Amino acid sequence: MKFGIYPGCSLTGSARDYNESVFALAEAFELEFTQIPDWNCCGATAAHNLNKELSLALPARILALAEKNGLDEIIVPCAACYSRLVVTQHELKKDPELKNRISEVIEMDYKGTSRILNVIEWIDKYIIPQLDAKIVNQFRYKVACYYGCLLVRPNKVLNYDRAEDPQTMDIVMTKLGATPIDYPYKTECCGAGFSISRTDIVSKLSGKIIEDAEHRGADAIIVACPMCHSNLDMRRPDINKYWKTEYNIPVIFVTQAIGQ
């Protein structure tokens, strides 16, 4: 089975550990990927904050390139990119006039037929069925599965997991041998794109998530989004300074946990 992958910008830079673990998993499970040729940035928060049309055109170019290259199913490991691609597909599907306009802007045919999978869906569909045969070490830790916002919301558009108390990542981690904790911050926001422009807000919000996970005795926080990872992990010194604490719980990508 051959499928497309849209790594997105973070995975080529600040989240290269996520990228490497996704590719290592694919290799170990003999799953072949084709990167969408000449992919561009999805536009992220900046585009939809400042320019709606641009925020649809950038993801539409990516999806049109996937269609042109016969990649019917694409995996998008970054939750933020995943959200932009799914939301664009949804918006263009419900408004044919807008779809024509965007097609004109990107100078490409756009059908909107790609199946977009987030990393958990991909793991569930292709890795879990072979997991028992391949597993070397069980991941015997207490974990806090952190979904953040964009993996589950807007739930009526993504149509993926429950908006409150989602379970898919918890089920994957249980199959690995981990014990997921029950905690209320699973889908609370980490501060998202404010990492640089409002580090204080990121420190405040991410600190609450970390505090609760630590307090309930989790050994690690498991994530599936490079932005959540960088806020909870790279921003730890800012978080500890903001809350006057010394939280040291590790934050790891779900793909790293499987490969561990």
Next chain:
Amino acid sequence: MSHSEHHTERNSLAGSIESKVDVKAQKCYQCGKCSAGCPVADDMDLPPSVVMRLLQTEQPDNDDRILRSHSIWLCVTCEMCLSRCPMEIDIPSMMDYLRQRSRSEKKVNKKARNIIAFHKSFLNSIRFTGRLYELGLILDYKRQSLNLTQDISLAPKMISRGKLHLFPTMIKGTAHIARIFKKTSN
């Protein structure tokens, strides 16, 4: 003039939101769930439920307050409000529209300067290379925001871990991306 015609022609902010993003402010019955669940509500001058109430009045001074608010820029688009709204009012899409109106009417709140500087630097980076050039984004943001010393200790650690590239990656379709930016410039 029929009742519905009257509504489509009204020139209040609520009227524009209804016609441009198909969000009906009048559906809100002030339960307050959006503000209760909003992660940034305590930092906002107008929490989301208050924005909804002000919109419902359709008064020019209230519309102006919204477009000049800090709140519309503090919204992180976490989508919590929409997911909990009993009337399924799409506040995040409405916020995107309000931000764009606030800029086009030159009513941007001064406190939001850094947030907007960051967004602009981000788009500048992809306009020329097609992908985000993280170091370029940080340097351009420092230039725009004048926060020159912020995160200075972080960069060497990221570079040594291969997480921050010194040079950008240019995609083949940079001219294509430039045309997309040009055609969508508002």
